[in-house]
Amino acid sequence: MYSQKVMENFANPKNVGVIEDADGIGTVGNPTCGDIMKMYLKIENDVITDAKFQTFGCAAAIASSSMATQMIKGKTIDEALTITNRQVIEALEGLPPKKIHCSVLAEEAIKLAIEDYRSKKKT
Amino acid sequence: MYSQKVMENFANPKNVGVIEDADGIGTVGNPTCGDIMKMYLKIENDVITDAKFQTFGCAAAIASSSMATQMIKGKTIDEALTITNRQVIEALEGLPPKKIHCSVLAEEAIKLAIEDYRSKKKT
């Protein structure tokens, strides 16, 4: 049911963990619905220098987190904000219809983490 | 579905044929319903000395005819009148429920043939 790429990113997820002094943190999802994704970003000069995640969820959620963090590392925050769940799905070589929402969580987590960074910067 | 006895009486029916100078003839059934039985009796001093049949019908009808003619040969007509379809079924070692009516035809054919004999004798 899962593509090879999903299974690779699930079996050996990249960027698992916590950034203790993160500049932005985004948490999406809800354990009663089955998935929580927490994304930590390190940002220097509006460039994402590091990204890590913690995810409670299915293989698709873990793979989406792994893929999304890889995709945004090194990107500017404006570039990162243009990343859609479709792009995550493409990078994963597809997701089953029932699992599309996992890629949406990844997109949302990035956006929330950047928002968090921006709101912190303002204050 | 049929007992061995039924199959024997179907494969090698006894008393098939016509008695040209029969003393009594009984015909029952109806081709549109699937069975016709015609029984011919030769009767001397109220004793059935010969019995033959012609039957259009299923294996059970043919076997019932064969068995019934064997059962009445040598009997007085009063004895023959006591023969029931149950006795025919027993002698055949059973009939499937859907085929019980075939033994009823045999009982009726005997009764009609004897009635025919008696009504002819009266005239």
Add this chain to the structure above:
Amino acid sequence: MRRVYLDHAATTGVDRDVLEKMTPYFSDTFGNPNSLHSFGREAEKAVTSSRDAIAKLLGCKPNELYFTSGGTEADNWAIKGIYTAYKNKGNHIITTKIEHKAVLASCQRLQKDGAEITYLDVDKYGTVDLEQLKNSITDKTILVSVITANNEVGTIQPIAEIGRICKERGVLFHTDAVQAIGAVDIDVKRDNIDLLSLSAHKVYGPKGIGALYIRNGVKCDRYISGGSQERGMRAGTTNVPLIVGMAAAFEKAVLNSEENNKKLIRLRDELIQRIEAGIPNSYLNGHRINRLPNNVNFCFEFVEGESLLLMLDMQGIAVSSGSACTSGSLEPSHVLSAMGVPPEIAQSATRFTFGRENTMEDIDYVVECLKKNLMTLRAMSPLFKQEKGDAKHV
């Protein structure tokens, strides 16, 4: 004793190659295709490729095929599922007097729930009347169900024309193709078929597996409720080995159909010719040309069918009197009645259906036995009188 099986329309034995393809899925690759682990995924793979193969043969998409427990379930599902899904639009269904009992009984069941059913007449060859069909369609009509080829007398219906009529009039068209697969060229898109029933065991596949094709866009309520199998449309653990068997059997039947049919038609026409030439008072049932390649069906006057069947059986020959489903019942075949065959003649109907393993020598043997048995039975019949080789009613 020599055994000659001439009841292939009742069922066939599983082809050795087909059985070989099925076998690994009983005990080795035995997983439940609904399971996410590798045992399940291996099984799912076999189901997917079977579905793809069958879809290709029918000219439909794989996701338009739903596996069932056989032709009977497929017919029940099609008729009842369309009725409950569309009854707010209309309660009228058109079918024919010569359908298989699975369709007829389903329609009769729906009549109790308020459905109105039109049972189309057929002519003496068993062909439906297209004018009557056109005239029967009203704005309450939701479904037309016509059997592709009849299981008793073998008559093939003008399915593509019926499909065209239904399409023009905006009603759904279901056809029971259980007897037709491999014998009749079917393409569900070309022929405008909306639903089609299949079964494996008539073409050397296993018993207990079939399929319903439902064109995408047609709403058909699920019939067996429960788990999410078959995309939520038919619950019950997926029958992997039998599905693999069905696909293999259909492929063999459809891909070799030209060759198979040519051989069967030769046997069929030889038997018809020999009976008509050699056995007086015998009448062919069904259409002479629009006929299943393997079907021969005759009435033999003055004789009852079951007796003849059992006599042939004692000689090792397996035939059917009427259809396997109705033999054992007392009424004459509903198909022959609809064709206008009088009941006393219909009683004698005997069906010979050929298969791949039959030969011309089988025909010699069958004709010889037939003649002998008919002589015996007719001699026993009070309806028969031989007069200079000619027979008349008494």
Add this chain to the structure above:
Amino acid sequence: MRRVYLDHAATTGVDRDVLEKMTPYFSDTFGNPNSLHSFGREAEKAVTSSRDAIAKLLGCKPNELYFTSGGTEADNWAIKGIYTAYKNKGNHIITTKIEHKAVLASCQRLQKDGAEITYLDVDKYGTVDLEQLKNSITDKTILVSVITANNEVGTIQPIAEIGRICKERGVLFHTDAVQAIGAVDIDVKRDNIDLLSLSAHKVYGPKGIGALYIRNGVKCDRYISGGSQERGMRAGTTNVPLIVGMAAAFEKAVLNSEENNKKLIRLRDELIQRIEAGIPNSYLNGHRINRLPNNVNFCFEFVEGESLLLMLDMQGIAVSSGSACTSGSLEPSHVLSAMGVPPEIAQSATRFTFGRENTMEDIDYVVECLKKNLMTLRAMSPLFKQEKGDAKHV
């Protein structure tokens, strides 16, 4: 790679002896049991002796058994067939919140047609409340349907007591015994069971075959309409090889049940004990004693079930998250919800179901992999914080 199959509640492979007994009925003794000729009679004989054998195991008469395409069809038939047959008497059916989807979905279907359904609660071990059952029966109640043993958490219900209550109150009692056959001692007469569903593929029989027991005297409308098979109660060509396989599988399961169960219970209790002793934040689901001999079901806090399943699968271990039918759906198991397990915990439910071929060494391997995987997944989870070997919510 080592492969350990621990998903026997989803399906089992066909036992070699069973397959051997079935095999001749595919291609050799292939007749249609409805046919009158010798090919048909040979097949009929196999069906009759299979029916006799199964009846004996259940304590019923052979003519109280009807073959179906599986447990799902049997459940659909029982629920829907009783409803349409008795709806003039009453429209109320009582079932439980922890039935198999085949029963639940059938009841939901009937609700659309005007049926009133009471779904009984269960306690935290998954046992139904007999007082609530008694209080729910009204003069409109026609049927009580309670699963003999649950397929997810393995809890066995007090079937004989439910039978007694139903008998006293004059309502019919159906039980889905698909998971229970061989594992639970069943006697339909002693236990006052009116209808009972069975399936072969959970006990090393083939998929796609099952049976419904209907006590003589109970009116249950036919569900699959058509031919006269199964004494007019279930149409469709009789599936001879699979019926033979089912009988052989049931005989092996029931006649050796004591020995089988003893072995399974040893494995079951060992795994439970090892998980409870070795894995923190793990919670056993279901009843500790009234439990299927082969069922272990745990929630592992801070982890999602599918991830764990797929990790174990990469190590060759096949388990189920919830049941095979519901895995793939997004809602947490309806069974665990009914037992009061909070959804975020229920997400992690993992079912291990043993079979005849499993060993104690399998358990060593499974526990080792479980520990490793749980460590990995928990480390990845934002919900989990390790504090001196103890876990707490963030």
